[in-house]
Amino acid sequence: MKRVKKKIFHDYIARQGLKSTRQRDIILEAFLSSDRHLSIEELYLKLRVKHPNIGYATVYRTLKLFAESGIAREMQFGDGQTRYDHVGEGEHHDHLVCTGCGAIIEFENETIETLQNEVAAAHGFLIKTHKLELYGLCARCRG
Amino acid sequence: MKRVKKKIFHDYIARQGLKSTRQRDIILEAFLSSDRHLSIEELYLKLRVKHPNIGYATVYRTLKLFAESGIAREMQFGDGQTRYDHVGEGEHHDHLVCTGCGAIIEFENETIETLQNEVAAAHGFLIKTHKLELYGLCARCRG
DNA sequence: GCGCATCATGAAAGTGATTTTCACTAACAT
DNA sequence: ATGTTAGTGAAAATCACTTTCATGATGCGC
Structure with a gap:
């Protein structure tokens, strides 16, 4: 499952002529192994524990990229924060x-x-x- | 229809011990005779043509009041702006x-x-x- | 009508969550 | 290895509200 999404993301990155970076891999791994419906800030704080050098902007940009690649979905539940939900193959909930x-x-x-x-x-x-x-x-x- | 909503709003104002003001009436009229799903800014700009003295904050507070009184509903369509929809008696769409x-x-x-x-x-x-x-x-x- | 306790208003400052800028790095094709 | 291009992080800028505060209306009680 994780493997599949990583592939989807990496394929997307390659197709768009973008680059594979250490930060993106770290953020991807953290995203995939975290609760669904995480906000940018929650993921950023979670990452900061082990990777204090990764900036908020990078998390923000990477999450947007996940959404573009199809492995995540932006959501708004009226609490003022954008959350990113996991999206499975063809699945919708x-x-x-x-x-x-x-x-x-x-x-x-x-x-x-x-x-x-x-x-x-x-x-x-x-x-x-x-x-x-x-x-x-x-x-x-x-x- | 408009009459009914005006009454609902005025009754709400009175019940809450709030005051009836010229601005609220102007904004109410503009809201009721405008498209559904207007954002605060859109209504503010529309009002500014004839009432350049009405401030953004007043439109903002009044729209919130409309929502509290039940004649409007706050909505988010992912474009980053809160929009106010008209609400009819018991109706939902x-x-x-x-x-x-x-x-x-x-x-x-x-x-x-x-x-x-x-x-x-x-x-x-x-x-x-x-x-x-x-x-x-x-x-x-x-x- | 008049006083006055309250509520309302407008301009401006403050917030919180992004979003962009910019100088510097890292990827990757050659 | 190197040049080109994309990525990164810190900080500044935006955006869409939201609150503050000095000033201005309201409207009940007399």
Whole structure:
């Protein structure tokens, strides 16, 4: 899984005529082995422990590159920070966001996806991506 | 329709012990007679033509107030700006966002809403709100 | 109507999260 | 090994709000 994503990223880098660097590999490894939905700052802080020399800007630029290469997805959950989600081959999931504790739970629902495509078709739209977030209280927070 | 929303807002203002001001009325009128999904800046610029004395901060605070009163809804479409959507009585709609020309089209789909509730229930979640956006190219932009 | 406790406003300063700049390095094709 | 081009890190600049503060309205009580 990690291996596959590393390959996808490296292929992308090569295809775009970009360079493979030590920093990118370190950041990629850290990203792949971290929680989903990490913000730039969270990843930066995590990296800083072992690699205090890697700058915030590099993490920022590399994460953007991950998104471009298709192994990550930029997300906004209304907390003012952009988060980067992992993206699997052809996989897509949506989120349940707990407004109480901030927990983010993933789910997939084929039927909803199908309906979305129908809606799009009815409007002549060609869907590229979508975003579905359900905000509320998780089982633990709804006392 | 406009009348109803004005009343809702004024009632809210009164209930909260706030004051009715000339600026709020001007901004409310401009908001109600403008496109849906306006950003603070867009509304501010629009207002500035006839009311150059109204400050950005006032538009910002008033829009927040609209959202609190229930006649507007804050939205984020990934373009870095918060937009304010009109909200009708009990109504809810989702969006198709064209990444080509920026057009935003609204739609409603009862079945999807039902499925969302089922997903939430399956996870013990209590849904408060949701956000569903389909990004792609509109009929005009998919050449 | 008038006083005045509050709330509101506008200009400007402050914030927080990126995003860009720039001088310096590192990759990699030759 | 070297030249060309992309990458890096620190710091400065942006951007989109958000708050502060001195000044100006509101509107209830008399």
